[in-house]
Amino acid sequence: MAQTDPTTTHPRVVQTVLDTTDPRRLAEFYRALLGLAYRSGDEPPAPGEPDARGADWLVLHGEGLWPLAFQKVPEITPPTWPDPAVPQQLHxxxxxxxxxxxxxxxxxxxxxxxxxxxxxxxxxxxxxxxxxxxxxxxxxxxxx
Known part of the structure; x- marks a missing residue:
């Protein structure tokens, strides 16, 4: 029996996305914590320059990890774990x-x-x- 190719029969996870009110701040936290690097073009701008990319969506990548992306949302309700009032949903x-x-x-x-x-x-x-x-x-x- 022929084997099926999983790349054509199953979706592939390409990144994990975290919602945030400040993509640059959260991306910088994970960049420093995990030793990741910005996707080309997502690097922080020079001091005093506008941060158009950081105002909406940023992506970090690193060896052995699929990318982490950071998506701007108008507000965040942080999980209250271990209290179940606002579940964590993902960690x-x-x-x-x-x-x-x-x-x-x-x-x-x-x-x-x-x-x-x-x-x-x-x-x-x-x-x-x-x-x-x-x-x-x-x-x-x-x-x-």
Whole structure:
């Protein structure tokens, strides 16, 4: 029996899009946190120059990750996780090799503007932190 080509029988994820009231600010947060680069043409403008691209849609890419895009919306209602009043609906999971790196990444994330929503650093099976990015989108960093 002939095998089917998954590129013609299934959709392919090309990027994850995060809604934000400020695409440049949120893109800069994830660029710094994950070491990503802007898609050609999406780089920040020179100081004092208008940021036409950053006013609507920006894309970051990096090795081993499909692109992250940032879409301008008029307002955001941040998830209230773990309170279910406003569900998170989507979150990003990120891994690090050990607890020393986990601790270093917590410090980096907080310095970049994230806040800790859950501290499971002492969990013997899966040490992790759940953070909210500057717009309130949850993401996890765990030892994996």
């Amino acid at each position: 990003l999971d990120m891994t690090v090799p050990d607890t020393a790196t986990l601790d270093a990444q917590r410090a980096r994330a907080e310095a970049l503007g994230a806040r800790v929503l859950l501290d499971r650093r002492e969990d013997p099976d899966e040490p992790l932190y759940v953070f909210a990015d500057p717009d309130g989108h949850p993401f996890c960093i765990f030892v994996g």
